[in-house]
Amino acid sequence: MPCAIDEIRKLGERGHEIIASDTFFSAPGNHSRYATKRFVTPSPRHDTERFVAEIARIVDTEQVDLVLPAFEEVLFLAKHDVPMPRSRRFFPSFHVLETLQDKYRFGALARRLGLNAPEAVVVTSREDLRRAAARFGDYFAKPVNSRGGVDLLTNAGARAGMLTIEDCDVSKASPWLVQPYVEGRDVCTFSIVQHGVVTGHATYIHPREIEHSGGIAFESVDIPECVTIAQRIAAATHYHGQLSFDMIETPRGMVLIECNPRPTAGVHMMSPDMLEAALLDERGRELRVVPPGVRRKYAIALLRDMILHVDEAKEDAKYLFSDAKEVVTDRDDWKPAVYQVFSYGRVIAYRRKLAGKHERKMDLKKAYFEDVSWDGSEPTSAPTSRRAVGSAMQAGGIPR
CATH class of the missing domain: 3.30.470.20 (ATP-grasp fold, B domain)
Incomplete structure (x- = not known):
């Protein structure tokens, strides 16, 4: 970094x-x-x-x-x-x-302190993501644990269309936050x-x-x-x-x-x-x-x-x-x-790892962040091999 x-x-x-x-x-x-x-x-x-x-x-x-x-x-x-x-x-x-x-918990804390932070909802499926996006109109969505402008979904501003809902890995294990787009x-x-x-x-x-x-x-x-x-x-x-x-x-x-x-x-x-x-x-x-x-x-x-x-x-x-x-x-x-x-070379190795998968535009940053990123859970050990x-x-x- x-x-x-x-x-x-x-x-x-x-x-x-x-x-x-x-x-x-x-x-x-x-x-x-x-x-x-x-x-x-x-x-x-x-x-x-x-x-x-x-x-x-x-x-x-x-x-x-x-x-x-x-x-x-x-x-x-x-x-x-x-x-x-x-x-x-x-x-x-x-x-x-x-x-x-945690993007959702942080927003809640900010509002409790009287600071201006957008209201948001957490979704755990693509269907919920679609409904939340429709609710807000102009919206902005990202994983609850995310960083560095990676995996940003929006229909407004310069980032609009860079990611689609089908690209998003949304689940109970990987929840997303959805909030109104702020200009x-x-x-x-x-x-x-x-x-x-x-x-x-x-x-x-x-x-x-x-x-x-x-x-x-x-x-x-x-x-x-x-x-x-x-x-x-x-x-x-x-x-x-x-x-x-x-x-x-x-x-x-x-x-x-x-x-x-x-x-x-x-x-x-x-x-x-x-x-x-x-x-x-x-x-x-x-x-x-x-x-x-x-x-x-x-x-x-x-x-x-x-x-x-x-x-x-x-x-x-x-x-x-x-x-x-x-x-x-x-x-x-x-x-x-x-x-x-x-x-x-890390980027090249990361792209090889993704071979056959949908390629996202931010793989450059993902390659550098991949093994030091916190996603809300982590294994306690790895195979010795x-x-x-x-x-x-x-x-x-x-x-x-």
Whole structure:
């Protein structure tokens, strides 16, 4: 994940010793020059017990003081209460994480706190999905546990028609949320939270997206209401860790869409000094907010979008050749960019796995997320003959 690469670099620049881990060898962050040690772990989704045991071993043997989960592996770590005797866990209880990760439960929590979140229903069959869609007119649907703009069903806006109801895997084991479509500008936030107190915050937009689902160019903006929303939810849940929200800016204010209880691209907006200070401010003495106008980009993703969507190449080029700072490619830390290319082999393997099945447009992101994604349940172990195949999880640690 680019956010993991960014945190590794920024904390490394500040003089911290970084231990990086992921579930596959070519994970870009593991090859940063700021990673003094790197580990390849089993998959948290497919080989949970071994993953938890390996993280506990690394924390103990490397005497890690701070554990920073970078994706949904945080839910596996929290649920299984991984023993970390010498470390500070920078994540909350499993109950808090599960409530925020679940799109339906999060919306209900937001409304109880007096925040603006759309009413929604949960469906467990395609027939129920059709009825709910008809009820709302312009609608938006996604799995109750989802991420990264993957599996979005709607009949309105730029994403309309990218997925059909027949494409959706809806069941009791994989329920979907359906809600009215909200028109407006997509706005995201990222916060560092210390025991319910926000110590670092970024509000940002993503003017360029990959398949209208995930940002590839970013700019910080000043919307005080977003800071207030993050503070209210953090305080109400006594959150501890990295916390992100997706919202829609409308004429009547911000509308909360979902929570990602983990880092997102907002970390790119923070300077190394701000990120470090927010992480080390354990008593929550100060709120640090990224000023508007900070711009970042994923150059490789912009190039890919130019090639695959020629009609949008001119707009992509505007951001590619802008003065926005590149996140992944860094001439002083060039290996992550090289391994980003090598890691595309995961996408090829994922597509082979789907051979003969209906191909969905977001398989690129699914390939990277597949074995670190939380879907509400997980096996506790995997057959010993299974070779662990990883995804985009990278966890940085600050050892003593």
